[in-house]
């Protein structure tokens with residue numbers, strides 16, 4: 001699949017594809033048990049785990065033209081977490097976001113995730129984007145709500161009870177869905 005746009009910008013953030021050199025910086029987020037409390041695989045134990053996660057992301061980018069991207073503050077280039085879209089095993093496309101703990105509470109997650117939703121619908125032409133969120137993950141639920149996602153069905157995801165939040169492509173004026181892809 002051809003490379004699509006390689007950078008997403010918001011007022012305060014830049015998101016770009018992850019590269020192997022990001023492993024140490026992203027381990028600060030992905031190696032933090034508090035950040036990873038609601039992640040099925042748990043916290044990364046070493047920078048090598050994060051390097052493996054990055055390799056997976058690079059393969060995903062090649063296969064689909066999008067992936068989980070690094071989130072950088074525009075003011076100083078600091079990598080503050082990751083956000084993006086990923087195709088699940090069942091074909092649905094999930095939005096994901098994780099920030100370094102010292103960056104929580106600034107609205108960055110909603111800012112980043114909203115940009116991905118817009119990009120997913122307007123450029124990637126997805127019809128539906130989901131987010132599998134554990135009921136106890138109140139911050140994540142609030143982020144999903146803030147970007148306009150709705151609570152869908154309760155289901156089991158990797159053995160864990162979750163609520164499948166979802167957003168759908170905006171309808172066109174004649175009422176038809178504008179999206180042409182159905183992941």
Ligand SMILES: CC(C)(COP(=O)(O)OP(=O)(O)OC[C@H]1O[C@@H](n2cnc3c(N)ncnc32)[C@H](O)[C@@H]1OP(=O)(O)O)[C@@H](O)C(=O)NCCC(=O)NCCS
Pocket residue numbers: 034035036037038039097098099100103104105106107108109110111131132133134137138139140142143146
């Ligand atoms: C989820 C996460 C990215 C949110 O980051 P953040 O910087 O706090 O997000 P935002 O500032 O954009 O918004 C958080 C919202 O949750 C609200 N919130 C914070 N703690 C809350 C709580 N305990 N209960 C309910 N809402 C809460 C905040 O007030 C804010 O809403 P507001 O803007 O209406 O006030 C961050 O907490 C994180 O990395 N968590 C670990 C990874 C994770 O769980 N990812 C999602 C997996 S589904």
